[in-house]
Amino acid sequence: MTYPSIYPTGTTIYDPARCWSGYTIFQAKELGALLIDMNGREVRLWKGFHGFPNKLFPDGHVLGHSGERNTKYGVQDYRDLIQVDWEGNIVWTFNAYEFIEDFGEAPQWMARVHHDYQRQGNPVGYYVPGMAPGVDGGNTLLLGHKNLTCKDISDKPLLDDVIYEVTWDGDLVWEWVCSDHFAEFGFREEAKNILSRDPNMRPVAGGMGDWMHLNCMSTLGPNKWHDAGDERFHPDNIITGGRETNIVFIISKETGRVVWKIGPNYDETPQQKELGWIIGQHHAHLIPRGLPGEGHMLIFDNGGWAGYGAPNPGSPTGAKNALRDYSRVLEFDPVSLKIIWQYTPAEAGLVHPTDNNRFYSPFISSAQRLPNGNTLIAEGSGGRIIEVTADHRIVWEYISPYWGDHFKMNMVYRAYRVPYEWVPQLDRPRETAIVPIDVTTFRVPGAAPGGAAAEVAVEGTLPYQLSSALCVISDTDEAD
Amino acid sequence: MAVTLFTASGCTRCKIVKKFMNEHDLAYDEKDIKTEGKTDFQTFYRKYHKSIFRGPNGVEFPIYFFEGKIRQGLGPVLAYLQGGDALDRFVRTGILHGRWVDGINVSRGDPVRFKDLLAVLAFLKRNGIKLEVETDGRNPDLLKRLIAEGMVDRGIMELKGPKGLYSQILNIEIDPHHIEETMSLIAGVTKHRFQTTIAPVLRSDEKWSCLTPEEVGETAAWLTQATGNNKHPYVIRRLALTDAKGEDLPDILPLAPKNLFAYRTKARPHQVRTEIEKQ
Numbered sequence: 015m016t017y018p019s020i021y022p023t024g025t026t027i028y029d030p031a032r033c034w035s036g037y038t039i040f041q042a043k044e045l046g047a048l049l050i051d052m053n054g055r056e057v058r059l060w061k062g063f064h065g066f067p068n069k070l071f072p073d074g075h076v077l078g079h080s081g082e083r084n085t086k087y088g089v090q091d092y093r094d095l096i097q098v099d100w101e102g103n104i105v106w107t108f109n110a111y112e113f114i115e116d117f118g119e120a121p122q123w124m125a126r127v128h129h130d131y132q133r134q135g136n137p138v139g140y141y142v143p144g145m146a147p148g149v150d151g152g153n154t155l156l157l158g159h160k161n162l163t164c165k166d167i168s169d170k171p172l173l174d175d176v177i178y179e180v181t182w183d184g185d186l187v188w189e190w191v192c193s194d195h196f197a198e199f200g201f202r203e204e205a206k207n208i209l210s211r212d213p214n215m216r217p218v219a220g221g222m223g224d225w226m227h228l229n230c231m232s233t234l235g236p237n238k239w240h241d242a243g244d245e246r247f248h249p250d251n252i253i254t255g256g257r258e259t260n261i262v263f264i265i266s267k268e269t270g271r272v273v274w275k276i277g278p279n280y281d282e283t284p285q286q287k288e289l290g291w292i293i294g295q296h297h298a299h300l301i302p303r304g305l306p307g308e309g310h311m312l313i314f315d316n317g318g319w320a321g322y323g324a325p326n327p328g329s330p331t332g333a334k335n336a337l338r339d340y341s342r343v344l345e346f347d348p349v350s351l352k353i354i355w356q357y358t359p360a361e362a363g364l365v366h367p368t369d370n371n372r373f374y375s376p377f378i379s380s381a382q383r384l385p386n387g388n389t390l391i392a393e394g395s396g397g398r399i400i401e402v403t404a405d406h407r408i409v410w411e412y413i414s415p416y417w418g419d420h421f422k423m424n425m426v427y428r429a430y431r432v433p434y435e436w437v438p439q440l441d442r443p444r445e446t447a448i449v450p451i452d453v454t455t456f457r458v459p460g461a462a463p464g465g466a467a468a469e470v471a472v473e474g475t476l477p478y479q480l481s482s483a484l485c486v487i488s489d490t491d492e493a494d
Numbered sequence: 495m496a497v498t499l500f501t502a503s504g505c506t507r508c509k510i511v512k513k514f515m516n517e518h519d520l521a522y523d524e525k526d527i528k529t530e531g532k533t534d535f536q537t538f539y540r541k542y543h544k545s546i547f548r549g550p551n552g553v554e555f556p557i558y559f560f561e562g563k564i565r566q567g568l569g570p571v572l573a574y575l576q577g578g579d580a581l582d583r584f585v586r587t588g589i590l591h592g593r594w595v596d597g598i599n600v601s602r603g604d605p606v607r608f609k610d611l612l613a614v615l616a617f618l619k620r621n622g623i624k625l626e627v628e629t630d631g632r633n634p635d636l637l638k639r640l641i642a643e644g645m646v647d648r649g650i651m652e653l654k655g656p657k658g659l660y661s662q663i664l665n666i667e668i669d670p671h672h673i674e675e676t677m678s679l680i681a682g683v684t685k686h687r688f689q690t691t692i693a694p695v696l697r698s699d700e701k702w703s704c705l706t707p708e709e710v711g712e713t714a715a716w717l718t719q720a721t722g723n724n725k726h727p728y729v730i731r732r733l734a735l736t737d738a739k740g741e742d743l744p745d746i747l748p749l750a751p752k753n754l755f756a757y758r759t760k761a762r763p764h765q766v767r768t769e770i771e772k773q
Contacts, residue, residue, distance in 0.1 A: 103541030110759075113725070123766075185759045188752060 016477045017396065020458065025054035028448040032409040033401055034143075034384040035445055037437055039076070040399065040429040041065035042391070044418040048077050051443040054412055058103055058440075066092050066128060067428035069139045069321075069382075070203075072436045074100035075149045077131070087116040087219045089173055090128040091159055095151070100439050105149070108180050111158055126159040130231040137235030140382050140430045145235065148200035149248040151182045155252070161222060164193040166212040168223055175228040186297060189269050190252075192226050198272040199261055203321040205278060214258045224251075226256040230301045232352060234264070238309045239349065246273040247348075255298040255313075257377075259365040260291070260336060262298040262313065274348065278321060283352040287319035289344075293336045294320035296394075297380040297428065300348070306387040306404075307345055310354050314340040314391070314487075318376025328342040340370035343381045343391055357391065366489040380428035388430045397424030401431075495549060497522040500535050500557040501679055507568040508556040510621045547587045560771060569595045572617060575609035584611045594624050594648075600640060601632035608636050612697070615645045629680065630664070631673035632653055638679055649683035651676060653690045655705055656712035663695055663761040672718040687716055689729040689771070692757060694747055711760030718764045728765040730757045732773065 042048040047060040047068040060068075064079040076098055082089035090154065090165065094109035105118040108125055111215035115121040133136070134152030135147045158176045163169070172193060179188035213223025231254045234240070239247035239487040246264060251273065255262035263275035280291040294316040301307045317338035319329075359370040378394035387404045388476045397414035434442050455464055482492045498520045499515070501508035515522055526533025538559065539546060545564050549556055558565040558574060565574040566587050573581035581603060588597030603611065613627055623645040629637050631651065640646050653673075654663040661668040665748055680686050690710055694702045710730065718724045733748045754770045761768040 110762065111764075134568050187759075189755065 015177075019361060019411070020270050022292075022451075023397075023413040025050075025052065025410070025412045025448055026142045026452050027400075027408055027411040028052050028446070029407075029409040030445045030447055031078040032272050032388075032407065034386040034431065036431050036433045036444070037070070038390070038399065038429055038431050039070040040069050040414070040426045041068050042414060042416040043397075043424055043426075044326075044420060047078050047414050048416075049076075051435070051445075051448050052410060053077075053443070053448070055076075055443065057259070057437075057443070058100075058188060060098060063098065063102070064092065065427070066090070067430070068425065069147075069430055070130075070132070070432045070436060071097070071149050072098060073149055074437045074439050075105060077133075079125075079127065083114065083126070084116055084119055085218065087114075087119070088126070089216045089218050089222070089224055090160070091124060092128055093122070093124045093127045095125050095131055095154065095156060100437075105278055106182065108154065108156070108184050111156075111178065111186070112160070124202070125463050127156045127403050128159060129229045130157045131155060137233040138299050139232065141432055141436070142235075143303060143304040145304065145383060148182075153179050153181050153187070155179050155231065155233070157228055157254070160191065162191075163195065164196065165198050167193060167225055168210045170213055170215065171220070171222045172213060173216065173222040173224045175226050175256075175276075177228075177231055177254065184293040188267075190265060192228065194377065195265075195272055199259065199263070199276060199278065201259075202323065204324040204332060208325075208335075209322045210332065212318075212333050214333070216410070220240060225258060226261075226366050228253055228254050229257045230297050230299065231397075233267075235302045237300060237303060238400055244349075245454065247376075250417075253299055255295055255310075256318045256321075257294050257296065257316075258320055258334075260293055260295065262292065262295060262311070276351065278323075289351045289353065290315075290342075291336055291338070292344075293338050294376065296378060300479070301345070301383045305383045307354065307383055309347045311348045312383055312389075313344045314380050314381045315344050316379060317341050317374060341376075341379070341393065342373045345389075349445070353406065357402055357406060360489075362408075368484065368486060368488045378425055378427045380430075381429060384431060390429060392426050392429040394426045395423065397426050399426060399429045497558065497560040498525060498534075498538075499523070500525050500527055500531065500538065500559065501554060502555045503507060503528045505555050508620070509530045509554045510568060510623070511558075511571050511575075512631055513621070514575060514617060518575070520575060523727060549589050551591065554710070559697065567597070568618070568623070569597050572614045574610070576614045576617075577607055579615065580604060582611055585614065588626075592597045592624060593622060596626040598625060598629075598655045599628040599629070599630075600636045601630045603633075605633055605636055608639070611636075611644065612640070612645070614645070615640070619645060624648070626650065628652065629676055631660070631668070631676040632664070634672045634675045634679065637676060641683065645685050648685040648687075649680040650686070651680040651688050653677075653713050653717060655690070655695065656709050657716050658707065658712075659695060659705075662698070663693075664698075674716075677717055677720040681723060681726060685728060687727045688765075689731050690757075690761075691731040691733050692754065693733045705757075707756040707760040711764060714761035714768065715765035724765055725767050726765055728761060728768045730754050730761065731771045732771075744753060 028405045037049050038048050047063045047065050049058040050056055079092040080094050097106040099105050109123045111125045114124045132155045133147035138149035158175050160176045162174050165337050175192040177190045182184050213220050213225035213398050216224050234249055234251050236249045236493050250267040251264050253264045258279050261277040266273045280286045290419050292315045296314045298313040301310050301312050311479050319334040321336040323335040325332045325334050340359050340361045343357040346353045359373045364372050373396040375393045380392045382390040387399050390401050392399050399412045401410035402408055414426050417424045425432045523535045527535040547566055554567045558571045565571045569585045570587050572584035584603030587599040590596040616769040626652045627646045654657050657670050692705050694704055696702055
């Protein structure tokens with residue numbers, strides 16, 4: 015990840031003709047919910063409004079949280095889920111999932127929500143033609159936490175994941191607890207072994223095992239698979255995925271059972287081998303009906319380090335035993351597992367494997383399918399948001415200028431593009447094309463321009479060849 | 495014909511029963527189902543299997559058999575040996591294992607037989623057994639004495655419903671103060687739990703219907719009011735068919751599990767740790 019110490023932030027590329035232009039919302043690190051236009055103008059900041067993630071709904075409503083539980087006692091426990099209007103007035107709030115009494119803190123109800131939530135009317139929380147999330151009613155699904163023990167997994171205290179549904183009035187009407195379904199995930203014995211000894215223990219409140227770490231949750235919505243009679247893809251069913259286990263799975267809303275999954279083992283069928291080992295993935299969801307690629311899975315496959323299994327040189331204990339130093343965005347058919355579209359270092363034009371890590375976010379990140387077939391990708395760890403076309407051209411790029419004081423990264427957990435119409439409070443912004451700077455000639459003030467002051471010839475030198483300077487094999491090497 | 499005691503090799507509970515019988519000079523014919531008594535037990539089981547409780551871990555031992563009378567499990571066998579049929583309603587076959595005995599319900603039995611109940615429980619305690627005692631609020635004096643005697647290691651109170659419905663649900667006149675006194679007694683036991691089973695109630699119009707979420711909310715509020723504490727372990731239970739056996743309940747199907755969430759939602763503002771029992 016060869017970042018220079020100095021580089022531009024804000025919008026760096028914008029091709030209005032090829033973009034699906036609109037506003038983009040994301041949580042600016044330790045600042046608030048930030049709405050920007052295509053040129054990076056900060057058109058609205060809901061200051062201090064936390065977002066894990068923030069989502070923008072029609073009429074300029076924004077969802078987020080009032081804050082996080084004291085991190086001495088919880089891991090990524092957000093206190094509530096709040097919907098505010100354009101002016102920041104609270105329209106809806108929910109926190110009554112668990113009553114929490116932390117030492118030195120005021121006793122309080124908390125939603126313990128983390129990573130995702132969905133409002134009825136829209137399956138995925140981003141713009142889908144004809145499927146707007148409710149802003150003045152409808153149930154909400156939340157991904158949350160619950161502390162418990164489960165001897166089948168480990169004798170250690172666990173930070174388990176739950177999914178629950180609340181009505182607009184705040185009544186809880188459905189709940190699903192991840193550890194109840196441990197036997198359905200298909201862990202091998204070596205995985206159970208290390209999971210039992212180290213269920214991803216987090217050093218908080220005496221230690222708790224964040225064993226699964228679900229990090230996305232959405233409903234499937236109407237789709238062609240269910241239309242064809244495949245009940246696994248019932249529109250009400252929920253897709254989620256565990257970052258620590260490399261599993262993406264669908265649960266039946268009716269029974270709670272796991273009805274479809276990929277992982278944790280990607281070496282069991284030719285189809286899974288072809289798909290490749292998904293590692294530490296984020297934002298797995300089914301592209302909703304009405305968008306290009308509808309019915310396909312879209313996943314930000316982070317790479318990095320994740321999984322439980324047999325020890326190897328990169329993982330002496332078998333914890334986080336799958337490793338890869340680049341990311342992939344995958345769109346694939348959930349039945350055949352055939353990859354339909356992808357954006358990986360190769361599509362980004364990077365030499366494999368020597369330059370792979372220039373498309374790499376080992377944690378967080380997201381991918382949103384846009385109505386014109388483009389994909390909005392948050393390569394989160396570096397705070398980079400890009401819009402790429404179906405033929406892999408970057409037509410918009412934005413680098414977050416906000417680094418945290420507590421956590422010194424400009425990370426962007428997720429970014430969402432919304433249509434201008436969802437923000438009727440603003441006039442449609444001016445769209446100014448930004449042609450990519452030629453970095454071979456661009457210099458910062460004070461730096462000398464390029465080009466040698468003088469050139470001399472050395473007799474007997476040969477022309478440069480493909481990989482002459484490499485110590486490793488790359489995709490530039492040609493077979494004899 | 496002698497009493498038959500079916501036991502299993504290595505069964506500590508069987509040893510405790512044998513010790514009781516020996517101390518009281520009660521003659522019995524022991525049949526170890528893992529050794530020489532295996533065939534006899536198979537014959538017995540074939541004939542009486544409908545009367546034998548089979549829990550999640552299999553058949554509970556010891557089993558007492560004499561002239562058609564069958565008692566099963568440590569608590570019920572000792573209770574029968576101590577007091578005959580009279581203690582049956584106090585002590586039923588439980589599901590706990592190891593050092594715990596459950597199935598003891600202080601509200602169901604006849605208070606005049608309290609002395610016998612106490613003798614059974616004291617014997618169990620002397621033999622290292624921990625006791626889980628249940629109540630629905632009736633017989634608070636007995637509960638008080640058991641607690642005073644150190645006979646309650648874990649207390650469970652089945653809150654039948656809100657104050658206004660309690661008598662109606664139990665079909666006897668109840669002094670609400672007795673229920674409140676029991677709530678306080680149970681709350682004082684270090685290991686305790688309150689619970690409400692969502693069961694049918696015969697309403698004043700003579701029609702049966704299940705407790706409503708609002709009524710469970712009232713019940714939780716009553717618990718808070720009576721104990722001054724809104725953080726008790728409070729569990730919402732779905733009526734199991736086995737619970738309904740012999741209770742003269744109408745043929746109303748238990749609620750679907752998903753319908754219990756509404757009850758938890760209504761109870762939680764008053765008892766913040768309300769949970770739904772895992773089944």
